[in-house]
Every structure is written in structure tokens, then in C-alpha cells.
Amino acid sequence: MGDKAADASTAYKLSCTLNGKETEMETAPARKLLSILRDDLELTGTKRSCEIGRCGACMVLIDGKAVNSCLTMAYQCEGKSIDTVEGVSAGGIDPIQQAFLEEGGFQCGYCTPGMIISVKALLDGNPEPNDDEIAEALSGNICRCTGYGGIWRAVRLAAERRRQPS
Amino acid sequence: MGTNAHEQETIQSPLVWHPQSAADAWQLKQNFGADAVYAAGGTLLRTQWESGLAKMPAHLIDVSRINGQEEPIREHESGMTIDAATSLAACRSDALIARKLPLLAEAVKQIAAPSVRQLATLGGNVSSLVGDSLPALLVYDAQLHLFGGAGEHWEELSDWLAATEQALLSSQPASRLLIGITIPMPEGTTDSHAVAPAQEELVSKTKRFGAYYKVGRREAFTPSVVAAAVVGSINSSGVLEHMKLAVGGGQTIPRRLKELEAAFAGSELHAATLQRIYDGVLDVYEPRGDLFASADYRKSTAANLIVTELWKSAAEAVTGGW
Numbered sequence: 162m163g164d165k166a167a168d169a170s171t172a173y174k175l176s177c178t179l180n181g182k183e184t185e186m187e188t189a190p191a192r193k194l195l196s197i198l199r200d201d202l203e204l205t206g207t208k209r210s211c212e213i214g215r216c217g218a219c220m221v222l223i224d225g226k227a228v229n230s231c232l233t234m235a236y237q238c239e240g241k242s243i244d245t246v247e248g249v250s251a252g253g254i255d256p257i258q259q260a261f262l263e264e265g266g267f268q269c270g271y272c273t274p275g276m277i278i279s280v281k282a283l284l285d286g287n288p289e290p291n292d293d294e295i296a297e298a299l300s301g302n303i304c305r306c307t308g309y310g311g312i313w314r315a316v317r318l319a320a321e322r323r324r325q326p327s
Numbered sequence: 328m329g330t331n332a333h334e335q336e337t338i339q340s341p342l343v344w345h346p347q348s349a350a351d352a353w354q355l356k357q358n359f360g361a362d363a364v365y366a367a368g369g370t371l372l373r374t375q376w377e378s379g380l381a382k383m384p385a386h387l388i389d390v391s392r393i394n395g396q397e398e399p400i401r402e403h404e405s406g407m408t409i410d411a412a413t414s415l416a417a418c419r420s421d422a423l424i425a426r427k428l429p430l431l432a433e434a435v436k437q438i439a440a441p442s443v444r445q446l447a448t449l450g451g452n453v454s455s456l457v458g459d460s461l462p463a464l465l466v467y468d469a470q471l472h473l474f475g476g477a478g479e480h481w482e483e484l485s486d487w488l489a490a491t492e493q494a495l496l497s498s499q500p501a502s503r504l505l506i507g508i509t510i511p512m513p514e515g516t517t518d519s520h521a522v523a524p525a526q527e528e529l530v531s532k533t534k535r536f537g538a539y540y541k542v543g544r545r546e547a548f549t550p551s552v553v554a555a556a557v558v559g560s561i562n563s564s565g566v567l568e569h570m571k572l573a574v575g576g577g578q579t580i581p582r583r584l585k586e587l588e589a590a591f592a593g594s595e596l597h598a599a600t601l602q603r604i605y606d607g608v609l610d611v612y613e614p615r616g617d618l619f620a621s622a623d624y625r626k627s628t629a630a631n632l633i634v635t636e637l638w639k640s641a642a643e644a645v646t647g648g649w
């Protein structure tokens with residue numbers, strides 16, 4: 162068996178880029194990214210709800226793709242670039258957040274950070290999504306309040322603004 | 328609360344091993360036995376741990392690096408191979424899969440949501456024994472590249488599922504490692520023989536059909552109640568040829584309905600045949616029911632899906648002018 166195969170640990174040092182900053186931290190290798198963000202680093206913009214990948218409240222960007230942080234284990238983040246909703250709004254309110262505000266894309270707001278992350282991943286990869294693509298991209302984000310009408314409008318507005326920067 | 332949760336998760340956290348080859352992964356599993364599980368994306372495992380269906384093991388064997396450096400989705404002389412560790416997101420966006428294995432592309436599109444598919448792998452879906460990709464892979468005659476006690480070997484997916492189900496029934500689960508999935512393509516073609524470009528259909532006057540259906544309890548992002556795949560062709564005399572049927576969904580281990588495929592080979596496809604195929608599915612398919620959907624409901628749904636596809640294909644063949 163090669164040396165690397167014997168490379169296992171409970172006290173594990175995770176190296177990754179978090180919201181643009183290179184970060185190293187001691188953690189358990191199978192610890193959920195959601196727990197690391199919220200409980201260890203107090204980045205509470207990422208929400209905790211179902212914890213089994215079914216609601217999307219805990220969505221983060223990993224290498225630019227939307228991923229459920231409740232399903233992601235620390236070792237799966239090694240060398241990756243992770244962005245939370247705090248990172249998305251680090252330079253001021255993001256145009257996607259602005260579109261949600263303007264179009265009433267939220268009520269209680271619990272699903273909103275996850276929605277913003279999924280919309281960002283969608284528009285960064287596909288600036289002109291059609292309705293099917295929007296529906297697929299947001300299919301993992303559940304909202305119990307809005308009935309989705311405002312969310313649809315916000316996504317369309319955000320996409321439109323990207324095409325025609327003021 | 329944070330500290331307690333942290334401590335709890337740290338105490339429970341398994342050791343994670345990162346073997347770089349199938350042989351190393353296999354050896355680790357031999358060493359730790361029931362205290363270790365293979366982990367690919369970990370999405371199903373997480374669901375099992377959180378729901379209490381399975382305990383977090385003492386050792387996780389991360390199988391995401393066992394495939395080496397090759398292209399994870401590749402075409403070769405005898406077909407197409409997809410490494411087990413390929414994410415469902417990579418399968419979903421792959422142009423080769425979209426073109427050559429459209430039923431697999433459709434199946435993958437309907438598994439979970441894009442964010443889960445970033446982690447979830449095709450190998451994990453197959454190894455779960457009840458993944459929704461299985462009916463599509465079954466009608467493509469997929470073969471599995473496995474690593475077991477006797478080293479590397481190949482097995483028909485259909486045989487492997489049946490054998491694994493038997494082993495589970497006799498409480499002797501085999502712990503073979505899945506390396507990759509190969510879809511054979513007939514010699515001299517560059518196409519899975521289930522797939523035909525529309526032009527080819529017109530030229531040959533043989534209508535080839537193929538469809539994958541998943542029925543859940545809501546429209547999207549839902550576990551399957553029934554997942555079915557059908558391929559075949561209808562020749563210019565309206566005769567059914569090369570039909571392959573596979574059904575699964577829910578907690579039922581999918582299987583090919585080979586008895587029906589054989590019984591209806593060469594049958595003329597008209598209303599009475601469709602009725603007999605419908606009855607045949609009710610007869611041979613034995614799904615597991617649960618609180619949400621009974622076994623009978625699943626049977627009739629499967630029969631309806633299959634017969635609808637055959638009926639549509641037969642109708643198209645007629646309106647297609649032959």
C-alpha cells in the first residue's frame with residue numbers, strides 16, 4: 162500500500178480559500194462544512210435547516226458551483242475555493258441581492274442566502290438562462306413563504322442587469 | 328451549543344483514508360472490514376447517517392482518487408467508459424453522454440438537484456443498488472469494472488444487481504469496489520445501439536425509440552416512485568424488435584424485464600400486444616411498496632409508462648408514413 166493510502170487522521174488541517182482568503186484550520190476530516198462555517202467561524206449567513214441536502218438553505222459556492230454545505234465534509238474542501246453569502250456581499254450589496262430586494266424575492270428571508278448563492282452560480286456559468294435552466298438551477302432551493310413568484314422575477318431582473326450594466 | 332456540536336462531531340468523525348488506487352482502497356476495506364465504508368460523494372451516506380439508518384463508521388475510505396489521471400468520461404473502440412468517481416454534474420454537462428447516451432443524460436438530470444449532483448457520483452448511484460441511473464444503464468447493457476478478492480474483473484450490471492440482491496437476502500453483502508461503468512457499442516458503430524439520430528431512422532425506415540421516465544411524488548427534486556427505461560425499434564411492418572425494458576424506483580433494486588423482452592420479440596405492435604405487455608409488466612415486476620406508494624401502484628405506473636412509450640413510438644411510426 163502506498164504512503165498516501167495510509168494518510169488518515171482525526172486531527173486534520175484543512176487548507177482552502179474562504180471568501181477570497183487563504184485559510185488553514187484544525188478540524189475533524191468528516192466535519193460538515195456547514196458546522197465549520199456557522200459554529201466554528203460564526204459565518205451565520207449560511208443557514209442550517211434540513212441538514213440532508215433537501216432545502217438549499219446551507220448553499221455555498223465551491224470553486225464557483227453551488228453545493229450544499231450540510232452534505233460537504235471538511236476533507237472534500239481541501240484546496241478548494243469556498244464562498245459564502247458574506248463573501249458575495251463583501252464589496253457591498255451584490256446586484257443579485259439588490260434584485261431580490263426590488264422584486265420581493267423573499268418574505269421571512271431564511272431561504273434567501275441559499276437562493277442568492279444558487280442564482281450566482283447559475284448566472285456566473287450561464288448569463289442568459291432560459292426558464293428551464295432557471296428552474297433546474299433553483300430546484301434544490303426550497304422556499305416556504307414566497308410561492309416563488311418574486312424569486313423568478315428577481316432572477317430574471319438580475320440576469321437582465323448583467324446583460325445591460327448601467 | 329456550537330462547542331457541544333463541534334465536540335460531538337469531532338468525537339464521531341471517522342478516520343478518512345485517501346487511497347490512490349483501487350488495490351489500496353480494497354486492501355483498506357479488507358483491513359477494517361465492517362468498520363469501514365467506501366465514500367464517494369458521501370451524499371447518500373450522509374442521508375443514512377442523519378436518518379439513523381446507518382451509523383457513521385470508524386473509517387471512511389475516500390474512493391474519489393482511485394481512477395488516476397485519465398479522462399473520466401471517455402470513448403474507446405468498444406464503447407464508452409465513465410469512471411465511478413465521476414460526479415453526476417459532470418455526467419449531466421458532458422456532450423458525449425448527451426449525444427450517445429441520452430437516456431443516461433435524462434436520468435442524471437432527474438437525480439436530486441444540481442448542488443447535490445456536484446458531490447454525488449455515478450459510482451455511488453450504481454453502488455447504492457437503487458439509484459435512478461440504473462434503469463438507463465440497464466437498457467444500455469452496461470458492464471461494471473470491479474475490484475474484488477480476485478483482483479479486477481468485469482460483470483454485466485444486470486447480473487451484478489441480481490447477485491448482489493441475492494447476497495443481501497442471505498446477509499452476505501459483497502464489498503466489491505466499483506472502478507468504472509462501460510457502455511458497449513456494437514462493433515463498427517460509434518453509437519450505442521439504443522440511440523439513433525433522426526435521419527438514420529428515416530433512411531432505414533426502422534423506427535428506433537428510447538425513453539427514460541421517472542415518476543416521483545412531485546415534479547422535480549424528488550425520490551423516484553418508479554424509474555423506467557425502454558429502448559427498441561419498430562420495423563417497417565410494425566414489428567417490435569430489440570426491445571429492452573428496465574424498471575426500478577424507490578427501494579426496489581431495478582432489473583431488466585428479460586422475460587417480456589423475449590416474449591414480445593417479433594410481435595406486431597397493435598392494441599392487443601400493448602395490452603399483453605401491460606399485463607406482463609403487472610405480472611413480472613415485483614416492486615417494494617411503502618407508506619407513500621403501494622406495490623400495486625408502482626406496478627401499474629411502470630406498466631403505464633412502458634406501454635405509453637411503445638404506443639407513442641408505434642403511432643409515430645404510422646404517422647411517419649410507413
Ligand SMILES: Cc1cc2nc3c(=O)[nH]c(=O)nc-3n(C[C@H](O)[C@H](O)[C@H](O)COP(=O)(O)OP(=O)(O)OC[C@H]3O[C@@H](n4cnc5c(N)ncnc54)[C@H](O)[C@@H]3O)c2cc1C
Binds near residue numbers: 213370374449504
Ligand atoms: C437531497 C438528496 C436527493 C437525492 N435524490 C436522489 C434521486 O433523485 N435519485 C437517486 O438515485 N438518488 C438520489 N439521492 C441519493 C444519492 O445522492 C445518489 O444515489 C448519489 O448518486 C450517490 O452518490 P455518492 O457519490 O454521493 O455516494 P456515497 O454516498 O458516497 O455512497 C453511496 C453508497 O455507495 C457506496 N460506494 C460509493 N462509491 C463506491 C465505489 N466506487 N465502489 C463501491 N461502493 C461504493 C458507498 O459505500 C455507499 O454505500 C439523493 C440524495 C440526497 C442527499
Ligand code: FES
Binds near residue numbers: 210214217230
Ligand atoms: S440544510 Fe443543507 S440542504 Fe437543508
Ligand code: FES
Binds near residue numbers: 268273304305307
Ligand atoms: S422567504 Fe421564507 S423560506 Fe423563503
